[in-house]
Amino acid sequence: xxxxxxxxxxxxxxxxxxxxxxxxxxxxxTSVVASFAALAGNAVLADCDVDAPDLHLVLGPRxxxxxxxxxxxxxxxRPGHCVACGKCEELCRFDAIFFDGPSNGIVEKTYRVDRxxxxxxxVCAWFCAEGAIEFSPVVSGECYFSETRFGPMVHxxxxxxxxxxxxxxxxxxxxxxxxxxxxxxxxxVSDGPPGAGCPVIASITGASAVLVVAEPTPSGLHGLERVxxxxxxxxxxxxxxxxxxxxxxxxxxxxxxxxRRLGLEPAGRVRYDRAVTEAHKRGKPVVEHRRNGAAADxxxxxxxxxxxxxxxxxxxxxx
Amino acid sequence: xxxxxxxxxxxxxxTTVATNLxxxxxxxxAHSVAYLDCxxxxxxxHLFLKPTITSSEPAKRFYPVVNEELCTxxxxxxEICQYGGIVxxxxxxxxxxxxxxxxxxxxxxxxxGAITEAPxxxxxxxxxxxxxxxxxxxxxxxxxxxxxPLIRQVKAAAPPADLLVIDSPPGTSCPVVESxxxADFVLLVAEPTPFGLHDLKMAVAMVRALKLPAGVCVNRAVPGDGEIYEYCxxxxxxxxxxxxxxxxxxxxxxxxxxxxxxVPQFCERLEGLLQQLHSSMGARAxxxxxxxxx
Numbered sequence: 001x002x003x004x005x006x007x008x009x010x011x012x013x014x015x016x017x018x019x020x021x022x023x024x025x026x027x028x029x030t031s032v033v034a035s036f037a038a039l040a041g042n043a044v045l046a047d048c049d050v051d052a053p054d055l056h057l058v059l060g061p062r063x064x065x066x067x068x069x070x071x072x073x074x075x076x077x078r079p080g081h082c083v084a085c086g087k088c089e090e091l092c093r094f095d096a097i098f099f100d101g102p103s104n105g106i107v108e109k110t111y112r113v114d115r116x117x118x119x120x121x122x123v124c125a126w127f128c129a130e131g132a133i134e135f136s137p138v139v140s141g142e143c144y145f146s147e148t149r150f151g152p153m154v155h156x157x158x159x160x161x162x163x164x165x166x167x168x169x170x171x172x173x174x175x176x177x178x179x180x181x182x183x184x185x186x187x188x189v190s191d192g193p194p195g196a197g198c199p200v201i202a203s204i205t206g207a208s209a210v211l212v213v214a215e216p217t218p219s220g221l222h223g224l225e226r227v228x229x230x231x232x233x234x235x236x237x238x239x240x241x242x243x244x245x246x247x248x249x250x251x252x253x254x255x256x257x258x259x260r261r262l263g264l265e266p267a268g269r270v271r272y273d274r275a276v277t278e279a280h281k282r283g284k285p286v287v288e289h290r291r292n293g294a295a296a297d298x299x300x301x302x303x304x305x306x307x308x309x310x311x312x313x314x315x316x317x318x319x
Numbered sequence: 320x321x322x323x324x325x326x327x328x329x330x331x332x333x334t335t336v337a338t339n340l341x342x343x344x345x346x347x348x349a350h351s352v353a354y355l356d357c358x359x360x361x362x363x364x365h366l367f368l369k370p371t372i373t374s375s376e377p378a379k380r381f382y383p384v385v386n387e388e389l390c391t392x393x394x395x396x397x398e399i400c401q402y403g404g405i406v407x408x409x410x411x412x413x414x415x416x417x418x419x420x421x422x423x424x425x426x427x428x429x430x431x432g433a434i435t436e437a438p439x440x441x442x443x444x445x446x447x448x449x450x451x452x453x454x455x456x457x458x459x460x461x462x463x464x465x466x467x468p469l470i471r472q473v474k475a476a477a478p479p480a481d482l483l484v485i486d487s488p489p490g491t492s493c494p495v496v497e498s499x500x501x502a503d504f505v506l507l508v509a510e511p512t513p514f515g516l517h518d519l520k521m522a523v524a525m526v527r528a529l530k531l532p533a534g535v536c537v538n539r540a541v542p543g544d545g546e547i548y549e550y551c552x553x554x555x556x557x558x559x560x561x562x563x564x565x566x567x568x569x570x571x572x573x574x575x576x577x578x579x580x581x582v583p584q585f586c587e588r589l590e591g592l593l594q595q596l597h598s599s600m601g602a603r604a605x606x607x608x609x610x611x612x613x
Binding site: 030073117161163165248 | 327328329330331334358360361363366367399401402420421422423424427428459461462463464465466488489490491492493494495496500512513514517518521524525528529569570572573574575
């Protein structure tokens with residue numbers, strides 16, 4: 001099970017890596033990361049939400065280099081060679097094979113692989129007696145290295161309806177780390193995906209710390225509990241930020257209390273402020289757009305988080 | 320009718336729309352309604368529907384178990400495995416259940432029959448009732464990477480219903496594809512922000528790749544946010560409802576209550592949406608050429 005950790009080995013001691021996550025989506029991860037990018041000034045930025053990346057909308061990266069990403073292989077039946085024996089359909093456990101391919105002069109109908117349902121196991125190709133099934137790597141996304149006005153940025157895009165986002169996340173992190181080491185950056189700030197599954201696990205394993213952004217709602221609390229457990233499971237120290245805390249002050253306190261119980265350290269609160277979205281519409285993080293309101297809260301949050309990252313070596317956060 | 324509620328971006332209001340729609344539809348009384356929470360990494364529907372759970376069983380998936388006594392070290396299992404789930408190192412065969420996709424390839428290639436499959440727990444599958452609504456949800460174990468096998472089980476557990484509301488996880492990759500696959504219609508909940516519009520475009524690309532009919536519900540609409548409407552018009556995507564940004568809805572949500580009970584305007588919009596969905600689906604059903612994708 002821990003093999004998953006090894007995909008992304010821990011960052012070298014000199015480079016800190018902060019990953020911003022949340023169980024529930026839409027709590028404000030990207031808003032916080034965009035402002036951190038402006039405040040840090042000396043960080044490599046990484047967008048690990050390869051499934052629905054948004055950080056580039058605020059940071060306006062200029063792509064310097066792009067690389068195709070292959071998440072694995074896919075099967076394809078060559079209709080000319082299919083004799084319609086049905087072995088592939090019988091063996092496929094992903095319901096990815098359909099008997100509706102074109103006629104080929106040998107049989108009326110041939111078998112066909114649904115590209116979006118195929119999980120790339122290769123069992124059909126291995127057992128096809130006619131050798132009618134091609135099984136080869138497919139490009140399922142793209143990884144970008146870019147420059148922004150705040151520093152270098154690594155981001156990616158998983159093709160629509162594609163698989164293996166975890167592997168693409170690891171690719172992004174490996175690249176961000178290489179750039180940090182090569183160019184002497186001490187910090188990587190990474191925008192994580194929502195949820196608690198494969199892409200999140202790939203984002204946080206071996207990181208210096210996670211910052212969980214939670215909103216004061218029952219769903220926010222539930223999501224926080226899930227990712228706090230996840231961070232603990234993988235031994236990554238965690239900090240907490242309650243975003244839009246003033247929507248429900250009472251629940252915000254409950255969330256902080258619950259976070260403490262689960263080993264997360266509250267690092268700040270950010271108030272609800274429409275200026276955040278207004279700034280994004282102008283392609284700016286809110287701290288570049290305003291000085292008061294949520295922008296002031298995020299500055300304070302960054303001061304705390306930055307300090308915690310620096311003291312981490314002598315006084316490790318409890319995971 | 321299988322109605323999937325999805326969105327590229329998280330936190331746009333999928334669960335709010337899905338739970339309130341299910342409740343309003345069931346109150347109309349004419350149709351049986353079921354709600355499936357396919358966001359197994361972070362399911363939230365139960366917080367609002369407050370179902371009585373009638374059964375909770377472990378969800379399992381299979382992984383290979385190697386009988387070393389029968390193994391002839393032919394290494395074919397390691398060769399067919401595409402995921403690093405089974406690896407042959409010298410005379411050792413190592414299995415990593417977390418990486419295994421349960422394709423069964425290793426069992427099939429093993430000539431001496433040294434590999435069998437054993438189940439392991441990956442989460443829970445829960446069934447219940449929320450008023451007249453049949454409720455099903457999956458809850459993935461913490462640390463478990465793959466959510467699609469559990470989503471498949473949640474969908475397989477769907478009770479028969481006139482209206483099946485499928486609450487999906489956010490994003491546009493495999494867990495979402497698994498959730499919306501086979502739906503008659505996908506309702507994309509989008510907010511009119513830069514992130515919301517960008518992720519809506521990705522969600523639209525996904526439903527198009529899957530050849531599923533879809534429409535949009537604009538949530539937290541603010542006057543002046545015209546770009547999302549312009550996009551939908553250009554792309555020929557129907558906007559089925561517009562729910563205005565209303566702090567009362569956010570407050571009701573933050574107390575874990577159903578907005579349709581507390582905010583009359585919200586209730587009206589969702590009733591309108593339900594109407595739209597019925598007529599949109601009816602029109603599609605009447606068109607014989609409309610392609611039904613699995």
